[in-house]
Amino acid sequence: MPITPMEVYKLLPKTNCKRCGEQTCMSFAFKVINREKTIEDCKPLFEEEKYRSQKEKLIKLLEPLNKATETGLIVDESKCVGCANCIVVCPVHAAEDPFGAGSGFGPTIENPILRMENGVVKVVNMEMCRRYGKNRTLCVACRENCPSDAISFLEG
Amino acid sequence: MQITCTGCSCLCDDITLRFNGEKIEEVRNACRRGAGIYLHHSSNMAKPKVDGEEVELEKALERAKEIIADSKNLVIYGLDTTTVEAQKVAIELAEKMQAYIDDCSTFCLGDFVEMILKGELPTATLEDVKNNAYVITYWGTDPYNSLPRHMSRYTYYPRGGKRQRGYEEDRYLVVVDVRKSHTAKLAKKNARFIKVDDDLELIDAFMKVMNGKAPEKFADDAARVIREMKKADFNVIFGGLGLKYGLNGNYKPFIELTKKLNEISKVYFIPAGFHANMRGFNETLFEKTGCVNRYSFREQKCSNDFAFSRLIESNAVDTALIIGSDPLNSLPFDVAKNLAKINTIVIDPRRSFTSEIAKVVLPSAISGVEQSGTMVRSDGVKVEVKAVVEKDVNDVYLLKDLVRAV
Amino acid sequence: MLRFGKFLRKIEVEVVVARNALQAEAADAGKFSDDFVDKSAVLYISENFAKNTGLKEGQIVRVSNGERSVKLKVAISDIAPENGAVMPNSIYSSYLSDFSSFKRFKAIIEIEDGKQTTPDEILDLIET
Numbered sequence: 001m002p003i004t005p006m007e008v009y010k011l012l013p014k015t016n017c018k019r020c021g022e023q024t025c026m027s028f029a030f031k032v033i034n035r036e037k038t039i040e041d042c043k044p045l046f047e048e049e050k051y052r053s054q055k056e057k058l059i060k061l062l063e064p065l066n067k068a069t070e071t072g073l074i075v076d077e078s079k080c081v082g083c084a085n086c087i088v089v090c091p092v093h094a095a096e097d098p099f100g101a102g103s104g105f106g107p108t109i110e111n112p113i114l115r116m117e118n119g120v121v122k123v124v125n126m127e128m129c130r131r132y133g134k135n136r137t138l139c140v141a142c143r144e145n146c147p148s149d150a151i152s153f154l155e156g
Numbered sequence: 157m158q159i160t161c162t163g164c165s166c167l168c169d170d171i172t173l174r175f176n177g178e179k180i181e182e183v184r185n186a187c188r189r190g191a192g193i194y195l196h197h198s199s200n201m202a203k204p205k206v207d208g209e210e211v212e213l214e215k216a217l218e219r220a221k222e223i224i225a226d227s228k229n230l231v232i233y234g235l236d237t238t239t240v241e242a243q244k245v246a247i248e249l250a251e252k253m254q255a256y257i258d259d260c261s262t263f264c265l266g267d268f269v270e271m272i273l274k275g276e277l278p279t280a281t282l283e284d285v286k287n288n289a290y291v292i293t294y295w296g297t298d299p300y301n302s303l304p305r306h307m308s309r310y311t312y313y314p315r316g317g318k319r320q321r322g323y324e325e326d327r328y329l330v331v332v333d334v335r336k337s338h339t340a341k342l343a344k345k346n347a348r349f350i351k352v353d354d355d356l357e358l359i360d361a362f363m364k365v366m367n368g369k370a371p372e373k374f375a376d377d378a379a380r381v382i383r384e385m386k387k388a389d390f391n392v393i394f395g396g397l398g399l400k401y402g403l404n405g406n407y408k409p410f411i412e413l414t415k416k417l418n419e420i421s422k423v424y425f426i427p428a429g430f431h432a433n434m435r436g437f438n439e440t441l442f443e444k445t446g447c448v449n450r451y452s453f454r455e456q457k458c459s460n461d462f463a464f465s466r467l468i469e470s471n472a473v474d475t476a477l478i479i480g481s482d483p484l485n486s487l488p489f490d491v492a493k494n495l496a497k498i499n500t501i502v503i504d505p506r507r508s509f510t511s512e513i514a515k516v517v518l519p520s521a522i523s524g525v526e527q528s529g530t531m532v533r534s535d536g537v538k539v540e541v542k543a544v545v546e547k548d549v550n551d552v553y554l555l556k557d558l559v560r561a562v
Numbered sequence: 563m564l565r566f567g568k569f570l571r572k573i574e575v576e577v578v579v580a581r582n583a584l585q586a587e588a589a590d591a592g593k594f595s596d597d598f599v600d601k602s603a604v605l606y607i608s609e610n611f612a613k614n615t616g617l618k619e620g621q622i623v624r625v626s627n628g629e630r631s632v633k634l635k636v637a638i639s640d641i642a643p644e645n646g647a648v649m650p651n652s653i654y655s656s657y658l659s660d661f662s663s664f665k666r667f668k669a670i671i672e673i674e675d676g677k678q679t680t681p682d683e684i685l686d687l688i689e690t
Contacts, residue, residue, distance in 0.1 A: 080188070081187060081188045081189075081300065081301070081304050081583035081584065082186065082187030082188040082189075082190075082191065082304050082305070082583075083187060083300055083304040083305060083307065083308055084185075084187070084304070084305050084308040084309070085307060085308045085313055085342070087308065088308040088309075088313040088314055089308075089313055089322075089323070094315065094322065098315070102314070102315050103286075103314050103315055103316055104286060104308055104309040104310060104313065104314030104315075104316070105170045105185075105309070106170045106171070106172070106184060106185025107185075115184065115185075116184060116185050116186065116187070116191075117182055117183070117184055118182060118183055118191050118195060119183065119186060119187060119188035119189070119190070119191030119192060119195075119587070120188060144344070145313070145342060147300050147338035147339065147341045147342055148300075148338060163590075187583075188583055188584070188587050189583060189586050189587050189590065192587040192590050192591055193590055196590065196591040196592075199591050199592050200591065200592035200593070200594065200595075263661070263664065298580055298581065300583070301580065301581045301582050301583040301586075302581040302583075302586075304583055334578060334643060334666070335578060335641065335642065335643040335646070335648065336640070336641065337580070337641050338641055397665060398665075401664060401665050401666065465661065482593075484653060484656070484684075484685070485589070485593065485652060485653045485656060486651070486656055487656055488656055488659055488660040488661055488664070489630065489656055489657040489658075489684070490660060491660075491661075492656070493687070493688045493689075496688045496689065496690045497689070497690065506590075506592075506593075507592075507593070507594065508593060509593060509653055509681060509685060512685055513685065513688055513690070
C-alpha cells in the first residue's frame with residue numbers, strides 16, 4: 001500500500017512552526033515521502049512528550065520507506081518471470097539507452113534503473129527514475145505493463 | 157561473457173554471464189526460464205543406465221547400438237532442443253535404418269511452419285516486426301508464460317525503424333484467447349482483448365467485416381481491428397497452440413483469412429514460439445525430404461500415421477530413440493506409457509520421466525551451455541549458440557557413434 | 563455444464579492447459595523435486611468460481627477425466643476462465659488428457675484430503 005502525504009500529515013504536530021525549514025506541515029509531509037527530508041527534521045515531534053505516541057506511529061508508518069530508501073519501487077520477485085516489459089517500457093531508459101533497453105535489448109548503460117539479474121528484475125539505480133527527486137512526475141509505465149503486478153510503488 | 161540463450165525459440169542473443177571461478181554466478185538480461193537453465197545447468201543430471209542400473213557410458217552406448225542394430229522398426233523422436241548439426245546426424249541415422257523420424261512439432265506448431273515454408277502464409281522476421289509492425293496480434297498464445305521476452309524484445313514494446321514512438325502511439329495490440337491470460341491483461345489503451353470460445357467464429361467475423369457484412373459475434377472487435385490494420389502497411393499475427401487446436405486440423409479458414417487480410421493491408425504470420433530449435437528440425441527435414449515432420453524413410457513420405465504418438469499407440473515400432481524430449485511429461489499418458497513396453501533409448505542431459513522407464517539412458521549436453529551449434533528462431537532466422545563449457549559427450553558425438561555402428 | 567452448491571461433492575469443469583513460466587523453471591531445474599510438484603500439480607480457478615463452488619486456496623482436490631485422476635492443489639488466480647480452470651503443461655495435464663481434447667478437456671473436481679500426487683505415483687502405474 002502506498003504511503004500518502006496525508007497519512008503522514010495526520011500524525012504531525014500540524015502547527016506550521018517552520019522549524020523543519022518548510023512553510024507548512026503538509027509541505028513537510030510531502031518532503032518526507034519524497035525523502036528530501038527525514039522525520040527527524042521535525043524538531044517538536046522528537047522534543048515534546050505530548051507528541052510521543054504520534055512520533056511512534058509515524059516511525060512505524062514510514063518503516064517501509066526506510067527499508068526501501070535505495071529504491072522506493074518494490075519488485076515482488078516471486079511474481080516476476082523476467083519478461084522485461086518494465087525495462088523496455090521505461091521512458092527514462094528509452095531516452096538514456098535508446099539503442100539498448102529502448103530497442104528491446106538488455107540495458108547497455110552502466111547503471112540503468114532496472115535490469116534483469118538471474119531471471120528477475122532488480123532495481124539498480126532509482127535516482128534516474130522520474131518518480132523521484134525535485135521534478136518528479138507520476139510515471140507508472142513499469143507497473144502498468146507488468147501482467148503479474150510484481151511492481152509496486154511505495155507512495156501513491 | 158555474452159551468450160545466446162536456448163530456453164525457447166526467442167533465442168535471445170544479448171545475455172551476459174558472470175563467473176565466480178568455474179561457477180556461473182550471475183546471468184543478465186535473460187528471463188526466469190533462461191537464467192534458470194544457466195544457473196542450474198548441473199542439477200538433476202542424467203547418468204548412463206541400462207535397464208535402470210547405472211553403468212559406464214561405454215556399456216550404455218554398446219547396449220544402445222545393439223538395440224538399434226537389432227530393431228526392425230525404429231522411430232527417432234524429440235530433437236527440438238538440440239542443434240541443427242545433431243538433427244542432421246539423427247536424420248542420417250533414420251535414413252540408414254529406414255526408420256521413422258518425428259519431433260514435437262506434430263502436436264505443436266509444425267503445421268504452421270510447413271505452411272510458411274511452402275509459401276501458403278506470408279511471413280517476416282522478428283526484426284521486421286520490431287521495425288515496422290503496427291497491429292500485433294497474439295492468437296491463442298500467452299507469451300508472458302511461454303516466451304517471456306517476446307513482447308519486450310521483438311514486438312509490442314521496443315522502438316525501432318518506423319515505430320519510434322513506442323507502444324502507446326505506434327503499436328496496436330490484439331490478444332485472442334479463451335481466458336484473460338497474463339498477456340491479455342496488457343491489452344489496455346491502444347489494444348483489444350478478444351475472448352473467444354470458438355476461433356472459427358472470430359475468423360468468420362473478420363471475413364464478414366471485410367466483405368461489408370455484419371457478423372453476429374465480434375462485430376465491434378473485428379471492425380476495429382480491421383480498421384487499425386488498414387492504417388498501416390505492416391501488421392503481424394503470432395499464432396500459438398490455442399489457434400492450432402481451435403482450428404482442429406482445418407487450416408483452410410485461416411489461410412483464407414490471411415489472404416483476404418492481405419487484400420486490405422499487409423498482414424504477416426509468424427508462429428508464436430516453441431522449443432529452441434523446433435523450427436531448425438522442421439527446416440532441416442524439409443530441405444531433405446519436403447516434409448517438416450512425421451516422416452518414414454522406408455515409405456519415403458510423411459503421414460499422420462507416422463506421427464510418433466500414432467506409431468507408439470498402434471504398436472508399429474519396436475524401438476524408440478528419444479533425444480532431448482520427455483514424452484511422459486508432454487504427451488497423453490495412454491500413449492507415452494507404451495514406451496515402457498518397447499526398447500526405449502533416451503539421450504538427454506537431464507533425468508526425465510521418460511528416462512526412468514527407458515532401457516538405455518545416454519547422458520548428453522545442454523545446448524547453448526555444454527554444446528555449440530546452429531539453431532533456428534521461431535521466425536526462421538538462423539542463430540549460432542556457443543557452449544559455455546563444451547562437453548565432449550554431446551548429442552552429435554552420441555548420434556555419430558550410433559550411426560557408425562549400424 | 564457447471565453446477566453450483568456449497569454441499570456439492572462433484573464439480574464439473576472445463577480445464578484449459580497452458581504454460582506457466584514459474585513451473586517451466588521448476589521443470590528445467592529438476593522434475594523430481596518438491597518444487598516441481600508444488601508448481602505443476604496445481605489447479606487455477608477464478609475467485610468467482612471459488613466462491614460459487616466453495617473451493618478454497620490451498621485445498622487438495624481430486625481432478626478426474628474418466629478413469630484417470632490426480633490430486634492437485636487449488637490456487638486462486640485471475641488468469642483462470644470465469645467458470646473453468648487452468649492447469650500448467652506438465653505430466654499431470656498429460657496424464658489427464660488425450661489427443662482428442664489435448665489442451666482443453668472436461669474434468670470432475672472432488673474435495674479430498676491428502677497431498678498432491680507425485681510424478682512417481684504416475685510412473686508406478688506404467689507396466690513394462
